[in-house]
Amino acid sequence: MLQLSRYPFHTLKTVPQTSDNRSTGLLLQAGFVRQEMAGAYIYLHLGLRVLENIKRIVREELDAIGCSEILMTSFGTREHWETTGRWDTMDNLFKVEGASGKYYALNPTHEEIVTPLMQEFIQSYKNLDNCAVYQFQTKFRNEARAKSGILRGREFLMKDLYSFHRNSEDLDIFFEEVRKAYVRIYERLGLGESTRYVFASGGAFSKYSYEFQTDLGIGEDDVYVCSKCGQAHNEEIIDPTGFVCVECTSKEHFIVQASEVGNIFKLGTRFSNAFGLGYTDAEGKKQEVVMGCYGIGVSRLMGVIAEKFMDEKGLVWPENVAPFSYYMIVIGDHLEEAKKLAKKLESEGATVLIDDRNTGFGAKAGDTDLLGIPYRIVLSDKTLAQGGYEFKGRKESESRIVIL
Numbered sequence: 001m002l003q004l005s006r007y008p009f010h011t012l013k014t015v016p017q018t019s020d021n022r023s024t025g026l027l028l029q030a031g032f033v034r035q036e037m038a039g040a041y042i043y044l045h046l047g048l049r050v051l052e053n054i055k056r057i058v059r060e061e062l063d064a065i066g067c068s069e070i071l072m073t074s075f076g077t078r079e080h081w082e083t084t085g086r087w088d089t090m091d092n093l094f095k096v097e098g099a100s101g102k103y104y105a106l107n108p109t110h111e112e113i114v115t116p117l118m119q120e121f122i123q124s125y126k127n128l129d130n131c132a133v134y135q136f137q138t139k140f141r142n143e144a145r146a147k148s149g150i151l152r153g154r155e156f157l158m159k160d161l162y163s164f165h166r167n168s169e170d171l172d173i174f175f176e177e178v179r180k181a182y183v184r185i186y187e188r189l190g191l192g193e194s195t196r197y198v199f200a201s202g203g204a205f206s207k208y209s210y211e212f213q214t215d216l217g218i219g220e221d222d223v224y225v226c227s228k229c230g231q232a233h234n235e236e237i238i239d240p241t242g243f244v245c246v247e248c249t250s251k252e253h254f255i256v257q258a259s260e261v262g263n264i265f266k267l268g269t270r271f272s273n274a275f276g277l278g279y280t281d282a283e284g285k286k287q288e289v290v291m292g293c294y295g296i297g298v299s300r301l302m303g304v305i306a307e308k309f310m311d312e313k314g315l316v317w318p319e320n321v322a323p324f325s326y327y328m329i330v331i332g333d334h335l336e337e338a339k340k341l342a343k344k345l346e347s348e349g350a351t352v353l354i355d356d357r358n359t360g361f362g363a364k365a366g367d368t369d370l371l372g373i374p375y376r377i378v379l380s381d382k383t384l385a386q387g388g389y390e391f392k393g394r395k396e397s398e399s400r401i402v403i404l
Contacts (some may be wrong), residue, residue, distance in 0.1 A: 001342040001352045002045075002324070009044050011367050021218065023307035024149025026315050030370045032323075039146025039154030046371065047302070049323035051157060054298050055136055057188045057320060058159050061181045067132040067161060072113045074138055076105040080112040084274045092142045106140035111293065114162045115271045122289060125166055125281050132174065134161035136298060150303040151259060152220065161294040164272075166279070171266060171290050178294050182212055182262055185296070189305060190318030195261060198223055199246050200234035202265070208237070208246075212262035214304050219259035227252035259304050260297070267291040315372030316394055325350040327373040329364045331380035338379050341389065341404070369394070 012029045019025030027033045032047035043051060059069065078095075081087040087095075087105070094106035107113065114133065121127060139158045146154050161178065165171040179197070186195040191214050198211040211234060213223050222235040224243050228250035233243070243253045272278065272289040281287050302321075309316040319325065326345060330338045335356050342352040353373065355364045361378075368376045376399075378390035383401060392399035 001339070001346065001354055003354045003356050005356045005358075007045070009046075011370055020147050020149040021151070021307070023303055023310055024151075026310055026370070027150070027303070027306055030315055030367075030372070032315075033150065039143055039152075041150055041153065041155075041299075043299075046323040050302050050305075050317070050321055051298060053321050053323075054189065054301050055159070058136075058185055058296055058298070061185050061188075062134055062159075062161060065132075065177045065181050066130045067134050069135065070133050071135050072107075072110055072117070072137060074107055074140070076107045076110075076112050078103045078105065080116060081105050084112055084271060086112070094140045094142045107137075108139050108141045109293075109295075110135070110137070110160055111162070111267070111271045111291075115275045115277055115291070118162075118164055118289075119275065119277050122164060122277065122279055125279055125287075128164055128166050128170070128279060128289070131165070132161060132163040134159060134294075148220070150299050151307070152300070156297060157299040159296040159298055163292040163294070164277075165290045165292070166281070166287065168266075168268070168290055171292050175264065175266060175292055178264055178292075179210070182264070182294075182296070186212065186214075186261065188320050189301065190320065191261065191305065191308065194308065196223060196225070196232040196258070198232040198234050198258075199237060200263070201236045206266050206268065209263060209265045211260050211264075213258035214261050214308065215256045216259050216304065216307055217257055218307065219257045221258050221260060223256050223258045224253050225256060226250050227254060259300070259307075261301055261304055262294075262296045264294045265292065267293055310372075314370035317372045317374065319374050322372065322374050323351075324353040324373050326352045326375045326377055327368045327371065328352055328354045328377040328379065329361065329368065330354060330356045331361055331378065334379045334381075334384065337384070341377070341379070 009031045011031050015025035015029045019028055031044055034042045036042055078087055096104050098104060136159050139156055141154055143154050163174050186192050194215045196213050198213045200209045200211045202209045224233045224238055226245035229248040231245055231247040243251055269288040269290060272291055277289045278286050279289055305321055306315055328338055338354050342354060345352050374394050376392045383390045386401050388401050388403040390399045391402045
C-alpha cells in the first residue's frame with residue numbers, strides 16, 4: 001500500500017498551459033509524468049506503475065506464444081548501421097560521438113543489434129523451431145518537432161519483438177500467432193473495441209505492413225475503413241484516384257482519426273542478407289534466415305489510454321492498467337482501520353493507495369477523480385457508525401455503504 005502522507009509528489013490545481021494535448025495535461029496535473037524537455041518525459045511513481053502494468057500484460061501474452069525476453073543495448077555501432085545502409089538514410093536517427101571520436105546511434109529500432117546477435121545462436125534449421133526474442137527498451141527518435149506529448153516523443157519506451165524462420169511459410173504461421181496475441185493485449189488494456197487492424201505501407205520490406213490503430217478523434221493518422229467489409233487502411237496506401245478496399249474492392253468508406261499502438265512487419269531477408277545470417281538446412285545446404293518484427297509503443301499506449309478514457313473530472317484508467325485498484329480516503333483518526341482493510345484487499349490481489357493527508361475531504365475527493373483510480377473507499381466516523389465504509393466506482397454517480 002502507498003500512504004500519500006509519505007509520498008513526495010503531488011497533484012497540481014490546474015492543467016499546465018504548456019501541455020500538448022488534454023491527456024498529457026492531465027497526466028502532468030495528476031502527477032504521473034513531468035516534462036524534461038520537448039519530447040522527453042520523466043515517469044513519476046504513478047506513471048511508472050501504469051507502464052509496468054502495460055508491460056506485464058504484453059509480457060504475459062508474448063511469453064504464452066513462446067517468446068523469450070532479453071534486453072539489448074540502447075547504443076548501436078555506426079558499422080552495424082552502415083552494414084544495413086541506414087546510417088545515412090534514416091532521417092530521425094540520433095548520432096552521438098564518443099570520447100574516442102567514434103560515432104554511435106541511439107537506437108530507434110533494433111534490427112542492427114538483434115541480427116548480428118542471433119548469428120551466434122543460429123547455425124542449423126534446428127535452431128529455428130521457435131526463435132523469437134523481445135525486449136522493453138527506451139528508444140530515441142530525432143524528431144524535428146515533438147508536439148504530441150507522450151503520444152510521440154523523442155524518447156519513448158517500446159516493446160520490440162524479432163522472429164527468425166526457415167522460410168516465409170513458417171514466418172506466416174508465427175505472424176498470425178503474434179497478430180492474435182496483439183488482439184488479446186489490446187482487449188486486456190481496454191482498447192479492443194476501438195482498435196483496428198490496418199493495412200499500411202510495407203516500405204522497403206513488403207507491399208504492406210500491418211498496424212494496430214486506436215480510434216481517438218485525434219492522432220497522426222487518417223484511417224480509411226471499408227463500409228462493406230470493415231477492413232481498415234492507412235491513408236498512406238490510398239490511391240490518389242480514390243479509395244478501393246484491398247480486401248473486397250469496394251469504394252464505399254468512412255474516415256476516422258486514430259493513433260498507432262502497434263505494428264507488425266514481414267522483414268524477409270533484408271537484414272539477414274546484410275549481416276550474412278543464415279542456417280544449414282536438413283540437406284546440408286546454406287539458406288537465408290527469414291525475419292519478422294513486431295512493435296508496441298508502451299509509453300504511447302499510456303497516452304492513448306489516457307486520451308481514450310478521460311472525462312471532465314480527470315483520468316479514467318481501466319482496471320488492468322490503473323496504478324492502484326483502490327483510492328482509500330481516511331477522514332479523522334482511522335488510519336489503523338484503513339491499513340487493516342488495505343491489507344485484506346491486498347490479500348485478495350488488489351492494490352491500495354491510502355490518502356491520509358491532513359487535508360479536507362473535498363481536496364481528497366477531487367484527487368480521486370483526477371487520478372482515475374477505479375474504486376474509491378471512504379473511512380470516517382460516519383461510515384464506521386454505519387458498520388462499514390463508503391464505496392464508489394470512478395464512473396459511478398452514487399456511492400453505497402459496504403459492511404465490514
